[in-house]
Amino acid sequence: MLAPTAPSEPERTDGSAVRIGALVPLTRPGWADAGRHLLAGLELAVRDVNGVGGIGGRPLELVVRDTAADPRRAAEAVDELARLGVAALAGEYHSVVARAAAARADALGLPFLCSSAVLDALTEQPTEWVARLAPAQSHGWRIYADFLLGAGHSRIAVAAEPSVYWASGAGLLRDHLAPRGGTVVELDVRTLTPEAVCDEVVDAGATALLLLVGLPEPAVSFVKAVRRDRRLAGILIGAPAGQPEFTEWVQLLGDDGAAVPFLRYLPDRLGPLGARVERTLHERLAEAPSFVAFEGYDTVAVLADVLRSHGVDRKRTAASWPRVAVEGTRGEIRFSRTPGISVWQWAWPPVQVVDRDPADHDRFRVLHAG
Numbered sequence: 001m002l003a004p005t006a007p008s009e010p011e012r013t014d015g016s017a018v019r020i021g022a023l024v025p026l027t028r029p030g031w032a033d034a035g036r037h038l039l040a041g042l043e044l045a046v047r048d049v050n051g052v053g054g055i056g057g058r059p060l061e062l063v064v065r066d067t068a069a070d071p072r073r074a075a076e077a078v079d080e081l082a083r084l085g086v087a088a089l090a091g092e093y094h095s096v097v098a099r100a101a102a103a104r105a106d107a108l109g110l111p112f113l114c115s116s117a118v119l120d121a122l123t124e125q126p127t128e129w130v131a132r133l134a135p136a137q138s139h140g141w142r143i144y145a146d147f148l149l150g151a152g153h154s155r156i157a158v159a160a161e162p163s164v165y166w167a168s169g170a171g172l173l174r175d176h177l178a179p180r181g182g183t184v185v186e187l188d189v190r191t192l193t194p195e196a197v198c199d200e201v202v203d204a205g206a207t208a209l210l211l212l213v214g215l216p217e218p219a220v221s222f223v224k225a226v227r228r229d230r231r232l233a234g235i236l237i238g239a240p241a242g243q244p245e246f247t248e249w250v251q252l253l254g255d256d257g258a259a260v261p262f263l264r265y266l267p268d269r270l271g272p273l274g275a276r277v278e279r280t281l282h283e284r285l286a287e288a289p290s291f292v293a294f295e296g297y298d299t300v301a302v303l304a305d306v307l308r309s310h311g312v313d314r315k316r317t318a319a320s321w322p323r324v325a326v327e328g329t330r331g332e333i334r335f336s337r338t339p340g341i342s343v344w345q346w347a348w349p350p351v352q353v354v355d356r357d358p359a360d361h362d363r364f365r366v367l368h369a370g
Contacts, residue, residue: 007059009111010208010309015057015058015059016058017058017060017061017286017302018054018055018058018059018060018061018087018149018307018312019045019061019062019063019084019085019087020060020061020062020063020086020087020088020089020090020300020303021062021063021077021078021081021084021086021088021089021090022039022062022063022064022065022089022090022091023065023067023074023077023078023089023091023092023097023098023101024038024039024042024064024065024066024067024088024091024092024093024280025067025068025069025092025093025094025097025149026039026066026068027064027066027068027266028068028069028224029068029214030066030067030068030069030070030093030094030097031093031094031246033246033247033248033290034093034116034245034290034292035066035093037246037281037285037286037289037292037293037296038091038093038115038116038292038293038295038296039064039091039296040281040284040285040293040296041115041277041281041289041293041294041295041296041297041298041299041300042062042090042091042115042296042297042299042300043062043122043284043296044277044280044284044296044297045296045297045298045299045300045301045304046060046061046062046300049300049301049304049339053348055251055304055307055308055312055368056308060280060300060304060307062090062152063081063084063086064113065077065080065081067092067094067101069094069096069097070097071096071097071099071100071101072100074092074097074098074100074101074104075100075101076130077101078101078104078105078108078110078112078314079104080110081110082108082110085227086110087111087303087307087312087314087317088110088111088112088113088303088306088307088314088317089101089105089110089111089112089113090113090115090296090299090300090303091114091115091116091296092110092114092115093115093116093117093292094117094165095117095118095119095137095164095165095348096115096119096123096163096164096165097117097120098114098116098119098122099117099119099123099164101114101122101128102114102122102123102127102269102343103123103124104193105129105130106123106127106129106130107127109129109314109315109318110129110314111129111130111131111314111317111318112129112130112131112304113130113131113132113133113299113313114131114133114134114343115133115134115292115295115298115299116133116134116292116295116296117132117134118134118135118136118137118140119136119137119164119165119168120136120137120138120168120340120341120342121168121342122341122342123342123343124342125342125345126342127342127343128318128319128321129318130342130343130344131302131321131324131335131343131344131345131346132341132343132344132345132346133295133298133302133333133346133349134265134295134346134349135265135346135347135348135349135351136338136340136341136345137165137168137169137172138172138340139347139348139351139370140240140263140265140351140370141169141173141176141240141263142172142176143263143351143353143368143370144173144238144240144261144263144353145172145173145176145177145182145370146176146179146356146370147261147353147367147368148182148184148208148236148238149177149180150334150368151236151367152207153182153208153236154177154180154181154182154183154207155182155183155185155204155205155206155207155208156173156177156182156183156184156185156187156206156207156208156209156210157184157197157200157201157204157208157209157210158170158173158184158185158186158187158188158209158210158212159187159189159192159197159209159210159211159212159213159222160186160187160188160189160212160213161188161189161190161212161213161214161218162188162190164191166212166213166271167242167363169232169240169241170212171187173210175233184239185200185204185206187200187201189213189218189222194218194221194222194225194226195225195229197209197222197225197226197228198225198229198231198232201226201232201235202229202231202232203351206235207234207235207236208236208237208238209222209226209232209236209237210237210238210239210240211223211236211237211238211239211243212240212241215243215246215248215249216248216252219239219243220252220253223237223253223257223260224253225257227256229297236261237259237260238260238261238262239260239261239262239364240261240262240263241262241263242262242263242264242291243260243262244257244260244262244355244356245262245264245290245291245292246290247287249356250356250362254361255358257356257360257361258355258356258357258358258361259355259356259358260355260356261353261354261355261367262353262354263351263352263353264351264352264353264354264362264364265291265294265295265330265349265350265351265352266291266294266330266350266352267350268350268366268369270351271329271331272332273327273328273329274294274328274330277289277294277329278294278329281293281294281297288329288362294320294325294329295362296327297328297329297347298326298328298329298330298333299303301326301328301329302324302326302328303317304326304331305324305326306320321335321344322335322344329351330349331349332352333346334346348370350369350370351365351369351370352366352367352368352369352370353366353368353369354366354367355367355370
């Protein structure tokens with residue numbers, strides 16, 4: 001039942017802007033490249049919305065706050081944005097940060113359309129206030145596990161940092177692989193140097209090492225150590241969370257960063273809208289847009305459609321999630337209640353396992369699709 005504790009912004013007809021709060025990691029320790037792409041997608045969509053009349057003649061405006069991968073900072077930003085009278089919240093890349101933002105948005109009665117975070121338990125209890133575009137971690141990481149098995153990898157080593165997100169990923173891999181004859185050996189990077197991780201991988205007889213760690217460090221150090229170790233010449237390095245998606249990965253690792261499979265949320269072929277958005281984002285970013293940029297664009301496209309159809313009242317916005325039917329850059333977006341997921345969920349965006357081509361680092365090879 002919808003019971004907001006913060007007042008909804010009243011309808012206005014004076015031509016003032018309709019504001020959306022945007023949560024984006026733009027500085028360290030956040031993945032700043034992901035935040036830059038997410039913001040580029042959000043901003044381009046706002047430009048497009050305003051180019052066709054905005055929201056009932058009122059311009060759409062982003063009020064951006066840098067979360068810097070800090071859950072407390074994100075929760076404080078939600079409080080501030082609610083006081084500023086935003087109609088809804090958008091964005092966020094990091095799952096633990098989005099979880100803090102979602103909890104606060106739920107408590108305040110502020111609609112939140114999460115762009116990129118995948119943690120299944122985005123809120124502790126089912127909520128009407130939060131919807132999500134990215135696939136749940138349980139969906140995407142099971143597809144990644146199927147890729148590993150299909151490629152002949154059944155004994156997997158996981159080098160992980162302490163985090164709810166990384167622990168959830170490791171558990172999902174273990175639970176999906178075990179009934180199919182696979183095993184997962186977990187290595188705590190807090191206590192092991194990159195060289196010690198290499199020793200543990202050799203001792204375990206693993207044929208794949210997955211890096212559940214942050215970028216640039218310690219991910220870069222682990223990749224370099226594995227590539228230098230002759231004992232591991234044939235091992236697969238994987239990064240399911242998507243670290244190799246961003247150009248920083250190539251800039252820091254060069255050839256060592258190629259052939260590292262990761263999850264990507266794009267279709268095999270973009271439709272007309274997606275192709276147009278891709279071209280424009282490429283110009284704005286001065287590089288190929290990541291899937292995160294498309295998530296940003298689709299977030300605003302959905303919110304603009306909802307606000308045009310149902311007004312800027314927060315309660316009506318939250319009540320409209322099940323009626324959304326919006327053509328996004330990667331397909332038609334609809335939300336539903338999905339078993340085990342506490343928020344309204346697009347089930348599902350396209351999911352690919354891709355890597356960077358060793359012969360051309362700017363080319364992505366599709367290895368598996370879900």
